[in-house]
Amino acid sequence: xKESFKVDHFGFDVNLTFKQRYLVANxxxxxxxxxxxxxxxxxxDITWFCKNTGFMWDVAEELKAMLVFAExxxxxxxxxxxxxxxxxxxxxxxxxxxxxxxxxxxLIESLKKNIPGARNSPVIAIGGSxxxxxxxxxxxxxxxxVIGALAASAPIWQFMDLxxxxxxxxxxxxxxxxxxxxxxxxxxxxxxxxxxxxxxxAMVDYPYSSDFLMPLPAWPIKxxxxxxxDPNESDKVLIQNLSQAVNIYYNYSGEANCLxxxxxxxxxxxxxxxxxxxxxxxxxxxxxTGISDMFEPQEWDFAAYSDQCFLEWGVRPRPLWIPTVxxxxxxxxxxxxxxxxxxxxxxxxxxxxxxxxxxLVSIVIPDGAHHxxxxxxxxxxxxxxxxxxxxxxxxxxxWIEQFNGHH
Amino acid sequence: xKESFKVDHFGFDVNLTFKQRYLVANxxxxxxxxxxxxxxxxxxDITWFCKNTGFMWDVAEELKAMLVFAExxxxxxxxxxxxxxxxxxxxxxxxxxxxxxxxxxxLIESLKKNIPGARNSPVIAIGGSxxxxxxxxxxxxxxxxVIGALAASAPIWQFMDLxxxxxxxxxxxxxxxxxxxxxxxxxxxxxxxxxxxxxxxAMVDYPYSSDFLMPLPAWPIKxxxxxxxDPNESDKVLIQNLSQAVNIYYNYSGEANCLxxxxxxxxxxxxxxxxxxxxxxxxxxxxxTGISDMFEPQEWDFAAYSDQCFLEWGVRPRPLWIPTVxxxxxxxxxxxxxxxxxxxxxxxxxxxxxxxxxxLVSIVIPDGAHHxxxxxxxxxxxxxxxxxxxxxxxxxxxWIEQFNGHH
Numbered sequence: 001x002k003e004s005f006k007v008d009h010f011g012f013d014v015n016l017t018f019k020q021r022y023l024v025a026n027x028x029x030x031x032x033x034x035x036x037x038x039x040x041x042x043x044x045d046i047t048w049f050c051k052n053t054g055f056m057w058d059v060a061e062e063l064k065a066m067l068v069f070a071e072x073x074x075x076x077x078x079x080x081x082x083x084x085x086x087x088x089x090x091x092x093x094x095x096x097x098x099x100x101x102x103x104x105x106x107l108i109e110s111l112k113k114n115i116p117g118a119r120n121s122p123v124i125a126i127g128g129s130x131x132x133x134x135x136x137x138x139x140x141x142x143x144x145x146v147i148g149a150l151a152a153s154a155p156i157w158q159f160m161d162l163x164x165x166x167x168x169x170x171x172x173x174x175x176x177x178x179x180x181x182x183x184x185x186x187x188x189x190x191x192x193x194x195x196x197x198x199x200x201x202a203m204v205d206y207p208y209s210s211d212f213l214m215p216l217p218a219w220p221i222k223x224x225x226x227x228x229x230d231p232n233e234s235d236k237v238l239i240q241n242l243s244q245a246v247n248i249y250y251n252y253s254g255e256a257n258c259l260x261x262x263x264x265x266x267x268x269x270x271x272x273x274x275x276x277x278x279x280x281x282x283x284x285x286x287x288x289t290g291i292s293d294m295f296e297p298q299e300w301d302f303a304a305y306s307d308q309c310f311l312e313w314g315v316r317p318r319p320l321w322i323p324t325v326x327x328x329x330x331x332x333x334x335x336x337x338x339x340x341x342x343x344x345x346x347x348x349x350x351x352x353x354x355x356x357x358x359x360l361v362s363i364v365i366p367d368g369a370h371h372x373x374x375x376x377x378x379x380x381x382x383x384x385x386x387x388x389x390x391x392x393x394x395x396x397x398x399w400i401e402q403f404n405g406h407h
Numbered sequence: 408x409k410e411s412f413k414v415d416h417f418g419f420d421v422n423l424t425f426k427q428r429y430l431v432a433n434x435x436x437x438x439x440x441x442x443x444x445x446x447x448x449x450x451x452d453i454t455w456f457c458k459n460t461g462f463m464w465d466v467a468e469e470l471k472a473m474l475v476f477a478e479x480x481x482x483x484x485x486x487x488x489x490x491x492x493x494x495x496x497x498x499x500x501x502x503x504x505x506x507x508x509x510x511x512x513x514l515i516e517s518l519k520k521n522i523p524g525a526r527n528s529p530v531i532a533i534g535g536s537x538x539x540x541x542x543x544x545x546x547x548x549x550x551x552x553v554i555g556a557l558a559a560s561a562p563i564w565q566f567m568d569l570x571x572x573x574x575x576x577x578x579x580x581x582x583x584x585x586x587x588x589x590x591x592x593x594x595x596x597x598x599x600x601x602x603x604x605x606x607x608x609a610m611v612d613y614p615y616s617s618d619f620l621m622p623l624p625a626w627p628i629k630x631x632x633x634x635x636x637d638p639n640e641s642d643k644v645l646i647q648n649l650s651q652a653v654n655i656y657y658n659y660s661g662e663a664n665c666l667x668x669x670x671x672x673x674x675x676x677x678x679x680x681x682x683x684x685x686x687x688x689x690x691x692x693x694x695x696t697g698i699s700d701m702f703e704p705q706e707w708d709f710a711a712y713s714d715q716c717f718l719e720w721g722v723r724p725r726p727l728w729i730p731t732v733x734x735x736x737x738x739x740x741x742x743x744x745x746x747x748x749x750x751x752x753x754x755x756x757x758x759x760x761x762x763x764x765x766x767l768v769s770i771v772i773p774d775g776a777h778h779x780x781x782x783x784x785x786x787x788x789x790x791x792x793x794x795x796x797x798x799x800x801x802x803x804x805x806w807i808e809q810f811n812g813h814h
Contacts, residue, residue: 009732010417012687012722013500093420105731141548143741144734280419315419324512325416327551332813333742334550406739 003110005073007080007094009102014094018080020103023050023069024111025060031117034064035400038123038146040104040138042131043274046071046078049131052212054376056126059393063400066118070107072100072134074273086272089314095276097134098325104134105142122403124396125149128371129347130274130282132339137326140334148336148399150392152371155350156339157329158284174239175246178258186261193261194242195295197249199346200265203370208380213265215253218380221344224248279309283319284350335359336399338392342368361395363388410517412480414487414501416509421501425487427510430457430476431518432467438524441471442807445530445553447511447545449538450681453478453485456538459619461783463533466800470807473525477514479507479541481680493679496721502680503688505732507541512549529810531803532556535778536754537681537689539746544733547741555743555806557799559778562757563746564736565691581646582653585665593668600668601649602702604656607672609753610777615787620672622660625787628751631655686716690726691757742766743806745799749775768802770795 002019023046029036037056041049050069060067071078074095079085086092104125112118125146127135132154139149173180181187204212205221217223227245231238250259278284285302288295306316327334339352340363347370355361365373367382373389409426430453436443444463448456457476467474478485481502486492493499511532519525532553534542539561546556580587588594611619612628624630634652638645657666685691692709695702713723734741746759747770754777762768772780774789780796 006725008418009728010503010505011415011500012503012725013496015723089420093418096417096419098417102732109727109731142732142734144737145731316422318413318419320516321416324516324552325509325549327549330551335740 002077003107005103005106009099009106016080018073018078020073020078020107021046021071021076022107023047023067025057025067026115028060028064029066030064031121032064033400033404034066034121035396036108036111036118036121036123037063037065037067038104038108038125039067039069040100040125040127040131040134041070041072041075042127042129042134043072043075043277044269045076047076049128053126053128053374055374055389058377059389059396062393063396066115066121068107068111070104072131072273073103074276086276092276092313092315095273096281097137097277097322100134101138101141104138105145108145122147122400124399126152126374127154128152128374129154132371136337136339139337140326140331143334143336147403148338148396150338150340150396151352152340152374153342153345153347153351154339155284155347156326157352158347158350174243176243176256176258178260189261191296193264194246196264197246198294201249202344202346205344205369206372206375207367207382208378210375212375213269214249216249217252220248220252276313276315279313279317280315281318281322283317283322285319332356332360336395337361338363338395340365340368340371340373340388340392342370342372344368345370363391409484410514412510412513416506416513423487425480425485427480427485427514428453428478428483429514430454430474432464432474433522435467435471436473437471438528440807440811441473441528442803443515443518443525443528443530444470444472444474445511445515445532446474446476447507447532447534447538447541448477448479448482449534449536449541450479450482450684451676452483454483456535460533460535460781462781462796465784466796466803469800470803473522473528475514475518477511479538479680480510481683493683499683499720499722502683504541504544504684504729508545508548511541511545512552515552529554529807531806533559533781534561535559535781536561539778543744543746546744547733547738550742554810555745555803557745557747557803558759559747559781560749560752560754560758561746562691562754563733564759565754565757581650583650583663583665585667596668598703600671601653603671604653605701606753608656609751612751612776613779613782614774614789615785617782619782620676621656623656624659627655683720683722686720686724687722688725688729690724690729692726739763739767743802744768745770745802747772747775747778747780747795747799749777749779751775752777770798 001024002021004017005020007016007018008014037060039049039053039056046069056067059065073080074085080094081091084091108123112121123146125135125138126149132151133156135149136151136154136156139146181190200213201220201224204210204216205219208218210216224245227241233241246259250256285300287300288298290297302319309315309317336359338361341348341351341353342365345368353362353364365384365388367384368388372385373392408431409428411424412427414423414425415421444467446456446460446463453476463474466472480487481492487501488498491498515530519528530553532542532545533556539558540563542556543558543561543563546553588597607620608627608631611617611623612626615625617623631652634648640648653666657663692707694707695705697704709726716722716724742764744767746768748755748758748760749772751774760769760771772791772795774791775795779792780799
């Protein structure tokens with residue numbers, strides 16, 4: 001379904017509207033003491049997130065829940081200016097997390113008004129990764145609209161001070177690169193492509209064969225590491241091994257003729273949109289030391305980063321804005337947010353991994369990769385994720401009970 | 408003092424900055440367990456609010472407080488585009504409550520960073536009227552920045568459904584009008600000028616001679632009503648009596664040669680700015696019945712209101728936005744806000760006049776007009792305002808204690 005929204009919620013000069021897409025499933029919904037589970041869409045096509053968030057489907061019956069998946073503006077089909085949306089900083093001006101949260105707030109008010117029986121239904125926000133940040137921030141800023149939030153693998157504390165970096169230098173043929181390396185820049189791109197591959201692999205180190213960022217075997221890190229056991233091999237063999245390791249991620253299906261260093265994940269992700277967001281609000285400092293991590297040392301160089309952003313998008317990032325508007329580490333006055341994180345996930349370090357208060361709780365999943373808890377039930381799920389999901393449902397039931405007690 | 412701020416906190420295309428004015432008094436401030444009392448400036452010159460908020464000066468020593476008065480953008484000297492600020496809807500696009508709150512947040516962060524010893528100081532927001540709304544909303548949206556808020560005479564619930572209206576038809580000479588009535592429009596203007604006069608009088612019905620909206624005697628409503636005792640007089644006498652009554656408000660000093668129906672209060676108020684805000688976010692429905700009030704019946708006609716706004720400013724109001732973004736009546740998940748209201752104040756009805764939770768409390772001042780509690784101590788203060796102020800200080804001390812207990 002689609003709904004019309006203001007392009008600019010925070011100014012009155014631009015009075016344009018655009019169509020935002022959202023998906024609704026209400027076969028499990030019970031008007032009496034049911035709930036609306038609302039997925040706060042992140043940087044990609046909402047149908048893809050819908051398919052990869054089986055958890056919501058798995059708990060729908062138990063919670064008598066209506067499921068709503070809302071697409072984030074500037075992603076999927078929700079483009080405020082159609083094909084012109086990414087043309088310049090003027091058209092991109094309305095791509096911010098605050099605008100997206102306002103879209104969600106207004107969508108929920110509209111659903112409550114227009115779906116018979118929904119008016120007094122409690123709503124819980126659910127999201128993973130950037131969508132998890134949005135779920136948490138949504139509860140913080142609009143607690144009158146959602147009674148709580150499940151923020152899975154949401155690195156909301158990645159904005160202050162943290163780290164990853166770059167790889168080593170390789171040869172085009174060994175990697176079957178689609179475009180052979182030509183310049184120093186190509187080498188930098190290759191290295192960052194490799195580094196991103198390891199990070200992505202860790203994010204989707206799921207206990208069963210899956211197809212989130214790429215089609216992969218169960219526990220893909222283990223598969224990849226099989227090729228990387230002996231650091232004493234010759235350089236040539238090391239490179240060949242590395243190439244085979246990378247192939248697990250990029251060519252598990254065996255259908256790729258060559259590897260393209262400009263693509264590191266599914267095309268369902270809105271690369272352009274996220275690149276702009278990373279150049280404006282979503283400034284998440286990343287650096288590596290080569291000592292406490294497996295990457296080449298690389299400092300966080302904000303000036304260079306800002307220059308690159310200006311070159312690419314005509315905008316300068318504002319690194320302090322997100323902590324200012326969403327509270328940074330000082331969020332204890334909020335309530336009813338679950339922060340879940342998988343300890344296998346590279347983003348784990350930027351997340352909330354300790355209870356802040358009784359109502360602002362952390363769930364750590366030792367065997368979990370990037371928001372494994374949001375995925376559908378699977379026979380190979382480790383015990384720790386089953387436990388996490390049960391805890392999550394328990395908290396949600398408590399919020400719903402509290403809400404019903406008040407109304 | 409002045410500080411540079413982004414003109415647009417919610418978009419990255421416009422990277423301009425402007426100078427925001429603020430006043431600081433730190434003679435009473437103690438770095439150890441002191442506090443920063445932060446006045447969230449409203450629709451006017453900040454020096455005028457500073458002079459009329461004696462309460463903050465009166466409690467500064469007891470609370471070891473630094474006082475900060477921040478000017479609201481587009482008022483006083485804080486004009487984002489200088490003299491061009493009001494030229495069109497493009498220049499006015501950044502006049503919203505959300506932008507103003509972001510200014511305050513960033514100003515506080517900057518003060519904490521730059522004033523030695525302020526880094527860990529708790530901050531309490533204080534404001535009256537629209538400034539009171541801002542103080543309450545500031546605590547709701549930025550609880551990591553202010554530990555609590557005193558929202559005096561803040562009609563945050565005026566956005567849903569309420570009421571005042573218009574007067575009767577009179578003659579130019581009897582009122583000593585500067586510009587004689589000529590058209591139907593002039594009569595409408597006169598009537599609304601009269602009605603606004605009564606409302607303003609009630610707002611400043613203070614127990615001692617004061618000079619907030621106009622120079623006035625103590626309990627001005629009593630003075631005015633002396634002329635309005637007998638409704639059975641002839642029309643002519645009634646008009647003459649009314650003229651004398653109005654003179655209390657507009658010419659207590661005796662210096663005015665004629666009365667100007669286009670001015671109803673001090674020029675310290677930013678009439679233009681508020682008119683734009685009322686045409687965009689601050690849509691506060693007002694209507695009168697002639698039965699439950701003393702005014703002519705007048706329905707709330709949103710369509711006409713919207714058309715008038717479009718004519719005047721080129722923008723259309725969004726009446727649902729403020730309840731959506733700030734929670735409407737559903738604000739119980741927030742904390743540490745005092746809503747104080749004077750029962751003599753016409754805005755009383757739009758305020759929060761019952762405790763919502765233990766931490767979201769109401770203080771009603773039966774003998775109080777518009778934020779009397781924020782004014783300086785006075786020998787003629789009624790007992791009820793002394794009691795209110797003592798309660799307010801008590802709550803603030805509790806917040807500071809809580810804060811210090813955590814840090």
